[in-house]
Structures are given as structure tokens and as C-alpha cells.
Amino acid sequence: VKPPAADASTLGAGPRPAAGGLLGNSKLDLAYRFAPRYRIIWIGLAAIILLSVITAQQLWSEGSVQFITALAGVMAIAAIGQGTVIVSGGIDLSVPAVMTLGGIMIVKLTQSSHVAPVAAIALCFAVAAAIGLLNGLLIAVVKINALITTLAMAGVVTGATIMWAGSTFSATGNVPSALQDTASSHLGPVSVLCLIGLAVTFLAAFVLRSTVWGRSFVAMGANPHTAQVIGIRATAYEVSGYVVAALLYMGAGLLLAGLLHTPDYSLGRPYQLGTIIVVALGGASLAGGPASMLSIGGAALFLVLLDQYLQVKGYSAGVREVVNGVILVAAVALATVGTGRGKLVRAISSVLKRRPSEGASKSQHDSQGAY
């Protein structure tokens, strides 16, 4: 409902129609939907693109762009999963374990057990759903801390994967050729994985924004107690978030395995820290509640591009890990500072506020004296 433009000029600051309210003002509406914390990553993305266009043109050759967009697509899918969990107020450290499991499972099933690729993929997703369900039940029903549950789950899944496939599982097994072809195909310079990542990102944004499930889910993440009170089944929604996330990690793992052709146990390793950084850069609050899935998608591209840029510039893996860690702290610290929630900022602002309030009390005192 959009109030007529004349409204503001004729009524000035008078009371607005009840039906209008906050939602009626399109500018405020946009500021709410696309708060500064969601916008900052697009500036960063523009900056890194500009920087790489000027100083690292080899990044923009067709093959390189295909590779970068493929990795960004995989990162986006995994990060949307992590984002779903973080919106619900949790955190998931089992990302690399599930992704690696996907890569190992698809090879082992199709090569050693001769399962048809489609059936093998279905089986992979079924196992992922079971892992997600177990995570969700332990966290939402038994009420164990999300960090510990998923860290332990990562240990269990990794241990089980190694026991099943054998610790000598070598990089000789190949992913089914259909999956390889899908993952390696591209539309011009853009990898098909990037298009899948885009589709997942837009779908996630649509679901969270425009469906009952999504809105209830976000409400639950913002405050589970209130959500419960207004009739949302908070526990069921929380569990479902972990299942969706595990399915997305599995999808990302399978696509990455297709891209790599011969996956090994290190397949998912960069995605533990990576997905959390991407979600934090996308402006999501680590305490749960609303997040912009589009910004998370943008952040996935940013992180992959930055990593490739540093690699092209000849920086070693160590430097890149340090940069990632610093970016994570800086992003979250900036977000904390930006909303004035940090203790330092609070302390500074209270010091700054003290002066005018003292002045006010003084003038009050003076006026009382005069009275």
C-alpha cells in the first residue's frame, strides 16, 4: 500500500494512515530490506573487480573466469546452507565433512559398488538429510550447543567416511562422467556451476522473503521464544534448517567433486572457515535473524575472487589464510561497530554523550536557581 504523494506535503508530520505505517514508505522499506550491512559487500565486490581488472588482467581470460565462476558457484551453494543455519541462530562446522563425504561417496558407490549415478546421487542426498536431521534434533530438541554438536558431527562423519572408504582411498577413482560433464560445462565464460549457485541464491532469497515457511523460519531465528508464542513451531523450523543446510552442502560437495574429477579427503577443507566468512561478509548477524541471501551470494564471489587474486599475485597459502581470518574479524567487528553494539563503541558513545547531558543538567540547575 503506497500512500499518495500528496499525503506528505499536505499533512506534513501529522499522523499517517494506519494501513500505511512503515511498510507504506518505500524509501524506509528499502532501507529496512537492504540495510547498510547488506550493501557493504557489493562495494567490496566492485572494488576487487576493479582492482583485478587494472592490476591482474590474467584473471579475466576466458578459462580463468570459467574456473572462478565455478568455484564461486560451489561456495555460494555451501554458504547459502551455512547462512540458513546462521539465520536460525546456530552455526555449522560440519560443512567440510559433509562435502567430503559427498565426493567420496559418489566415487565409491559408482566405481566399487556399481550403483547407477542417479541412484548414487539420491543416496548421497538421503545420507546428507539424515546427518542434517541428527544435527537438528541434537541442537533443537536435546538442546546441545550448535558449535559442539556440529564439531562432533564433523568428527563422526569424517571418521565414518574414512572407515568406510579406507584410509588409503587414493585419488584414482573418477566421478561419473555425466556429473563431470555437467560440472565442467559452461555458458560462454560463465560456468554452469555459477548459474546453479545463482539459482540457489535467488531461490533461497525468494523462500525466505515470500513464503510462509521462510518468514516463519526467519522469525524463529530472530527470537525462538516469541516465535513459539505467536504459534510458530520453533523446534520443527530449527530442525528443518539443518536438514536444508546439509542437503545444500551435499549438493556443493557433489558439484565440486564433478569439477575436480578425482576427489580426495581434502575436498571440503576450505569451506569450514570459508562459508562462515562469506555469511559474515554478507551482513548476516551471527546471533540469528534476518539475512540477505543475495548479499551472501555476492560475498561468495568476492571471497573466491580475492583468493584467486592473491594467488595470481604470488602470495602463498599461508598469506591467504591469514587474510581470510583478518577479513572475518574485520567484517564482524565493523558490523558490530556499525550498529553501535560493541562495548568499546558503547563506552565511547557514553563518554561523548555525557558532555551534553551534563551541560543539560547544569543549565537545568541554573534555570532552577534563577527560578
Place this chain on the structure above:
Amino acid sequence: VSGARFAGLRSLLGRSGWIPFAALLLLMAIIGAITQAHTSVFLSELNIASLLTLAAPLALLALGQQMVLIAGGFDISIGSAMSLSVVLASFWVTQPHLYESVPGILAVLGIGACVGLLNGLIVRVLGVSPIITTVAMLGILQGVAILLRPEPGGVIGSGLTEAVSSRAGFLPWIFVGTLALALVLEVWLWLTPSGLTLRATGLGEEPSRRTGVQVQRIKIGAYVVCSAAALGGGLLLAGQVGLGQNSAGATYTLPAFTACFLGGAGLAGGRGSFVGALVGAVFLTMLVNVTPLLSLPSATSELITGVLTVVAVVAYSFRFGTGTSRTGKHHELDDPPAVPVAPAEVAS
């Protein structure tokens, strides 16, 4: 005064949780008996000595982590801190005699204290959640370790390696030292006012602050102790691997947490036992030790550690009647609604 002492002692025996402690020892005895029946190697002097030597770094790591957990925080960067310690030791602790390596060892511990201080300041002063801070620190420390030693290299001095491997019968001296440290910390935690202050801070930050406890100082101090202990554990590990490797400590993060939870800690803070964490660490090392002896695949111990973590947390949360906090998130840091509300809106 002596009455108060006895009350403290009673609470030490009563509340620091001797039942799970006894259950853990019983479980260890059962697993030991089964393994011994399977192969007589298990109870040989050499095997027990190697088990306890391997347990010492993990135990030291768990003691530091337990400190942070009791103070109501946590630190996931300890594994990387350990790796960094091994790498630093390969540069600084290369002397043939232990007394010559003292400056190097102190320097490594000093770096640990600095890392902990950084963690503590980011968490407590900048207000970033401990999860994010320490996950990021994990990446940073790992990165620095890779940067300093891209490939394994740099021999650790025989001063440290000999000190780490020296033992009296089946008891390695480093384990004796860690055990003594755990006992001292346990007594400190339950029988001294400052120990009580630490537990109080973990149980309720705001009430503690109102009764005049220096909450900020204690919490930052706990991070400092934790990181210093992690780098100390890394030195013990360095003495065993003998070479600067940038990923030596990577697998220690989960077992350290598990050891703490087996030792009665909860993420809500305020509870936990140092001796319990040490026993937990020995138990987990024992699992790694017996799997090859029972000819099980080595990944079994990793799987069991994961399962045990969950079981321990669930068991303790039922025992104390309260679930641990759901996500460990800091409600004080929750986002205020990001709605820019103009005064006119408020008026209407």
C-alpha cells in the same frame, strides 16, 4: 577458617562431580582389561609410558580450554595455536641442552599470551562473538604457521626432545608435571577466593560484576591462559614430532573440547574440573592407543570421540537439570531491529 576450608573441601568432592569421574575411570579400567586380554602389550611399561607421553600435550591443552570454559567463553583456535607453537619451536628451540632453550620456550609462551590477549580483547572489548573471533584466529594462526614453514623442516633441539621423552619407569616427567598442574588448579578453583570468583564469573557475568568482580579482567585473563597453555602443549608436541610441521596440532581441537566436557564443563560456563579434563584427555588418548592393539581401523577413535562429545554434553546437561545454552549466542549482542525509525513514525 578451618570450617570454611572443610566446606570448600566438601564442595570439591561433592560438586566437582566425582560420579562421572569414577565412571570414566571405570570405563578406562574396562577398556584396559579388554585390551590386555587381547594383547599383553597394553600394560607393558613402554606402552603405558608412550600413552601418557602422548596424553600430556592434549591434557595441557584441555586445562587451558577448561579455564576459558569455566569463565564462560571458549576458544576454538587452540589446535592452530598448537601448530604454530611447533613451527615456532623449530626456529627458537633448537639448542642441544634444555637450559639453553629456556629463552626460546619463554618466547613461545609469550607469543601464546599475546594471541590470547588478542582473542580476549576482540571478544570482550570489540564485542565480536567468541565463535567468530576464535574461528578467525584459527585461520590466522594456521596461516602464519604455513607462512613460516610451508614444508616440514627445522629440527627441534635435543634439549626439548630429551626432556619430553625422559621418564621415571612408566611415568613420563611431562605427564607428572601436567598432573601436578591440574591438581594445583583444581585446589585453586575450589578452595580459594579467586577460584570462586572465576566460577562465579562463568555462572553469572552480570551478578558477578555487580558484586565488584573484575569480570573483564578475568575473562580476558582466561583467554590468555588458554592460548599460553595451547602453545605450551604445542611445545610438548614439538618435543615428540621433532620437526617443524605446520599442521601438527590440527587434530587436537575436538579432543580438547571432548576432554573438557568429560571433565564436567558446559558451554554455559561456571562448571568443570581440571583433574576431570586431564582424566578425559588420558581417556581419549587411550582410545587412540588401543584401536591398533585391538586391530580396529584407526578412524574408529575419531568416530568415538565425536560420539562421546555429544554423550558427555547430554549427560551433564541432564545431570544439572538445565540444558546448555542453545547456541552459545550472546543475547546482549543481539541485533537491534535494523529499522531506521524516523521520529514521525514513532509519533504515529
